[in-house]
Amino acid sequence: MNHLMRLICGIMVLFVGFMPCSSACTFVDVEAKDGSVVIGRSIEWGFPMEYTFVVVPKGQSFSASFPKEKVAKDFKPLTWVSQYAYAGVGVTVQQGLDSAQNEAGLNIEGLNLPGFTEFQTVTPEDKSVLALSDLGDWIMGNFATVQEVREALPKCTVWTPEVSAQGSATIHLAITDRTGAGIVVEYVKGKLNIHDNVTHTMTNSPPYDWHLTNLRNYMTLNPKDMISSERDGYTLKELSTGDGMTGLPGDFKSASRFVKVSLLRFFAAPVDTAEEAYSLAGHIINTVDIPKGSVNSGDYEGQSMLETAQITLIKDLKSNKIFVSDYAHRLNYLLIDLNKLFAQNKKIGPVLFSSFISQPHVDITDSIK
């Protein structure tokens, strides 16, 4: 994280204390038969945010921040030199990376988990201490696989400063690697919980294991239509196709989005190629796209907080690509080829997404013959 980013984050972290924890996010990963692993992810907020993009080359030195008053006198901060180049997206109200992938194909997505998240308490016995704002850089710079993270993370104490009386950042992480393996990392009541991401999806509160249990309430949902049902000479016929999925929740709350994207992914026809996987991830994420106005999470300083997916990302973990669109340009995505940026072997950004997102429509009029 360079100085500019630190400055922006420093300013904005003050801001987070005043923000109601209303943000919503949806995550899905999709695999293609050719081995491609593709992430689809939306970042919703009800407040206008700025998003930054950063590229970090390998060989950068880091030192984790720690609460001085809680560690032992001879405490040495956790330091590391990045082994992998990586690129990420930050939300300016949060410190650290909210979404990132490295050249080895490891990916993290931070989603809000309000009301349940409580990071760990640092004690003088703790040797490896990481602030939440360091976590993205530490994971991206040090590891290539989910298994490595699963082994390393329990050895660290992850804390976050109280930013206001309303509390601190409340984030859980979906971590995925190039093989398609995935975990969900949550800190609840000061305890680290690592769940296998068996659904390959994640949304917001409550914690992942609750959502997994909740899916069992939807076992009747079926992509196959019930064509007709006959009883006592009276026949009920389906009104239209799609009736097998009657009861699929359509609202935008976290539990409903989890059920919706989990079942859509579960029933999705297998895809062969990376291109098809981009398309599938995009289609699934589109199903939770909120037209501005349908979700009003209350007033903040006299303004209605109208939630939208401010940024949507499709990410290819095999070929290191990011496709990005913002709310204003949802009709098509822009491509960032990370391998080209990694090859420059230099630090880039943070740059504001708003400085380069502008998707002109591709005018095909002249090609119609």
Place this chain on the structure above:
Amino acid sequence: MKNTIRILCGVMAVCLGLMPCASACTSLRVKTADGLVFYARTMEGGELFHSSVSVIPKGTEYQGTLTDGTQAGLAWTTKYGMVGMNTYGLPVISDGMNDAGLAAGNLMFPGYAGYQTFDLAKASSTIAQYEVITWILSNFATVGEVKEAIKNIRVSKGPEALVGKLPLHYTVHDSKGDSIVIEYVNGELKVYDNPLGVMTNSPPFDWHLTNLRNYANLSAANPKPFTVEGLKQSGFGQGSGMLGLPGDYTPPSRFVRMVALVHSSLPVTGAEEGLNLAMTIINNIDIPIGSVRDMSGKEPVYDQTQWAVVADLAGKRFYFHTYANKDWRMIDVTKALANAKGIMTISAEMPVGYHDVTANAKEFGPLPEKYYPA
């Protein structure tokens, strides 16, 4: 006495072993404005439990069943007399109340119930999971007492080959209106305060509480009409504020439905109104045979609401009805216990006795000129 109970428990264990885990149960608590407490619950199940009512007086000796099948567990003598629905006619209570005004019931908890590991060295403090309600009603007058005492006993599975399949959790209510849920998950005892008074089946209680937050939009009040594109629209009549209240028979849906009904109903006063409200709400769970089918075996198993009970904790009256006979029947707990010569049984089945009101017909007179209410 003790030998008889031992044999009965053994027989019961055999019977229980045959029960599928598909059965469902619903329970709730109603408090009146003047502090009376009513507890209501249904017992659903595909396999018929052939329940009757047991009346078990104070001073009856019990001994807990151990995992190895011996009747050598915790020994206790009932401190309170109790009345309740049994299973297979045997004096082990599935749901009932005692003469101190404590009510307790076991509800199915499949997929999650995990009792404490059987430890022969601790046999003298161990009972089987299907003996918990009998033990509670035998010994305690308040929820507070149960909360403390449950920590001091061990609850292990009954004999593996016989009752290994019986997964239960427990709901307990006292006449002050305190309620708890007792669950054993992964061998660990969990006692939850239950401010809402509602409990159904799996998953665990804390999951249900979180799930309620998914229904924060429900309202007893009908929504106001709204205008879209100049077109004034209003809800389809009464009840539109509760659109989305789940109507199916899954445990989470029954839990949400009971909470919505108990906590949106207007406060009632007095024993009669409290009893009526408890019965009105529990009637919402009444499964017509055929609407719930367990297809996991060779033959479908049809769930039915085999019986429902209401306990009047202040008045010490116990009411029940059965699937075949929807007439509520009443047992005066104090009187039944006073008259009991040892353990007594009251059959739950009796012919339906509709009040024949034909003879009440009274002469009205000629058709009046105006025959609509003024």
